[in-house]
Amino acid sequence: MSKTYIIIPGRTSKQGVGINEGKFEETYQSEISVLQVSFEDMEELGLEAGDWVRVTSEYGQIEIQTKAAKKDELPAGLLFIAYGDYSSRLMGADTHGSGMPTSKGFDVTMEKITTPSE
Amino acid sequence: MATVTPDASQQELELKIVEDATCTFCGCVCDDIELTVKGHEITKAKRACVLGTAWFLNHSVDDRPSCLIKGQPASVEDGIERAAQILTKARYPLMYGLSDTTTESQRVAVSIADWVGANVDTTTSVCHGPSGMAFQGVGEVTCSLGEVRNRGDMIIFWGANPAESHPRHFTRYSLMPKGMFVPNGRKDRTCVVLDVRKTKSANTADIFIQLKPRSDFEALWTLRALCAGVELEADQVLADTGVELAVWQDLMDRMKKSRFGVFFFGMGLTMTRGKHANTEALLALTRDMNQHTRFVCKPNRGHGNVTGADNVVAWRTGYPFGVNLARGYPRFNPGEYTASDVLARQEADAAIIIASDPMANFSEPARQHLKSIPYIAFDPKETPTTKDAEVAFTVATYGINVPGTVYRMDDVPISLRPAFDCHHPSDLEILQGIEKRVQELIALEAPQAEKDPSLRPSTRLTNGGKAE
Numbered sequence: 001m002s003k004t005y006i007i008i009p010g011r012t013s014k015q016g017v018g019i020n021e022g023k024f025e026e027t028y029q030s031e032i033s034v035l036q037v038s039f040e041d042m043e044e045l046g047l048e049a050g051d052w053v054r055v056t057s058e059y060g061q062i063e064i065q066t067k068a069a070k071k072d073e074l075p076a077g078l079l080f081i082a083y084g085d086y087s088s089r090l091m092g093a094d095t096h097g098s099g100m101p102t103s104k105g106f107d108v109t110m111e112k113i114t115t116p117s118e
Numbered sequence: 119m120a121t122v123t124p125d126a127s128q129q130e131l132e133l134k135i136v137e138d139a140t141c142t143f144c145g146c147v148c149d150d151i152e153l154t155v156k157g158h159e160i161t162k163a164k165r166a167c168v169l170g171t172a173w174f175l176n177h178s179v180d181d182r183p184s185c186l187i188k189g190q191p192a193s194v195e196d197g198i199e200r201a202a203q204i205l206t207k208a209r210y211p212l213m214y215g216l217s218d219t220t221t222e223s224q225r226v227a228v229s230i231a232d233w234v235g236a237n238v239d240t241t242t243s244v245c246h247g248p249s250g251m252a253f254q255g256v257g258e259v260t261c262s263l264g265e266v267r268n269r270g271d272m273i274i275f276w277g278a279n280p281a282e283s284h285p286r287h288f289t290r291y292s293l294m295p296k297g298m299f300v301p302n303g304r305k306d307r308t309c310v311v312l313d314v315r316k317t318k319s320a321n322t323a324d325i326f327i328q329l330k331p332r333s334d335f336e337a338l339w340t341l342r343a344l345c346a347g348v349e350l351e352a353d354q355v356l357a358d359t360g361v362e363l364a365v366w367q368d369l370m371d372r373m374k375k376s377r378f379g380v381f382f383f384g385m386g387l388t389m390t391r392g393k394h395a396n397t398e399a400l401l402a403l404t405r406d407m408n409q410h411t412r413f414v415c416k417p418n419r420g421h422g423n424v425t426g427a428d429n430v431v432a433w434r435t436g437y438p439f440g441v442n443l444a445r446g447y448p449r450f451n452p453g454e455y456t457a458s459d460v461l462a463r464q465e466a467d468a469a470i471i472i473a474s475d476p477m478a479n480f481s482e483p484a485r486q487h488l489k490s491i492p493y494i495a496f497d498p499k500e501t502p503t504t505k506d507a508e509v510a511f512t513v514a515t516y517g518i519n520v521p522g523t524v525y526r527m528d529d530v531p532i533s534l535r536p537a538f539d540c541h542h543p544s545d546l547e548i549l550q551g552i553e554k555r556v557q558e559l560i561a562l563e564a565p566q567a568e569k570d571p572s573l574r575p576s577t578r579l580t581n582g583g584k585a586e
Contacts, residue, residue, distance in 0.1 A: 008331075010385075011279065011283045013283075013285065016144075016172065016283070017168060020173050021172065021176050022499055023478065023501050024500065059481070060482055073316050074315055075328070078331060080315065084478060085502070088480060088481060088482065088485070091481045091482075092481060093459075093462035093482075093484055095458055095459055097452065097453035098248050098251065098453055099239075099243035099244070099440050099452035099456025099458060100243065100244055100247050100458070101458055102391060103385070103389040104385065104386065105331050105332050105390040
């Protein structure tokens, strides 16, 4: 059974620069389509930078490339992704009466895959 | 203003400097930027951060048509006509966005929403909407960024990462400046960062506290207890927050000893489980701290004029976001009238999206429904939202081509100083056109509606959109 992690979608300055260059341009697209994984979790799953994983939440699933987070930035068990299409696909629609879907800190499972299915 | 047709032969030769230009990319709204402008291009943005530089240098005039209807080039007039038809025929129109345009445009947009009985919501609902709810529940002990600059000696960032999202926050407002009561600048201030990740901002902190994910509420109540002198069990605190009680006690001691403490908080609080309850806990802690010293609390707002959107929607309707005008009077209910919910529940049958990109940022059910209904989109650039719009307007960029007013994250209004003209119309001009045409269409429908009340949204009997 796949291990459960907590994912934190968030802002990065590169993503902000990419928004200005254009959302269909390389800077934005490359920033939102990579998952940052802690060094420990990379090692545990036998992942190297550029390897693909399947990430599944209660509401959706994505296949995405990985890279190791900068030293100490992420503790084991925590994943980070820049806001964008991929992070939105994992997010549920229920806002619990607040107007805000739970967009950070929700559970996902992650498994290594050899190649993306599409 | 924004409708001047470019005369390349003259303007390309022109080189000018714009002093004190205002950057509208993020809520810092830095108004000290020196722009070097050559024709229709900004070649240099002195004093801008990495995000501001990208903002100014990448908003040359877009060569797309000013209006597309179903993906085909059309005149702006035809686009206005189609938009007015969509909005007046809809039974549950949604207006959403508004945070990346001027206060003047926001004002007209809310008028249109009032005329057609729309549900009006801003990007606040998916950033600091929960904070807005908490402000109503607890109250806000607040101040301007100028006071932070001149007085703040204990600066605490909670679930916020300004090093990436607001790069000049530290240097212009919160940490580095030498102020009236902090003459040595950074040396006179203690910086604390609390986050689940060791972010870039954590590297600038004197104290970094790494929280257990989803434990913000527990951590804040731990501090509230320590503020009130309540004895806590060390094991329980460690289990609840992932942080030793001694660390919390040390932080509280420092907070009480400070002269002017400031909490800046971000979406680490509002987007995580607990949402408005997390923010309420922080606002309550801020209130508690004023029994001991001066403490204030500020949300780090993201978009350039999202604070203006809150202000304008509040002074037009009485509520800051998530407002339904269908009955001719405003009703406020986050979770019911907020855009993400209205779309995900498939309630809206048409939409007008102004300066935002829900097709990139909303949940999949919300995005699928938006894609299935006719909607109008405004943006200076092509985005996933403009791509699927029935009517897509390419508009001049606020602050670069268009003058007006924006509100900084501390509710201070700031004027814009545009750098060059643009042949695309401003969203203000298009919105004014839509409002006029909407009024005409409603007037045409009026005799029929008199006979058949089911055709008459009660809002159309009001004159809420009439200019004051």
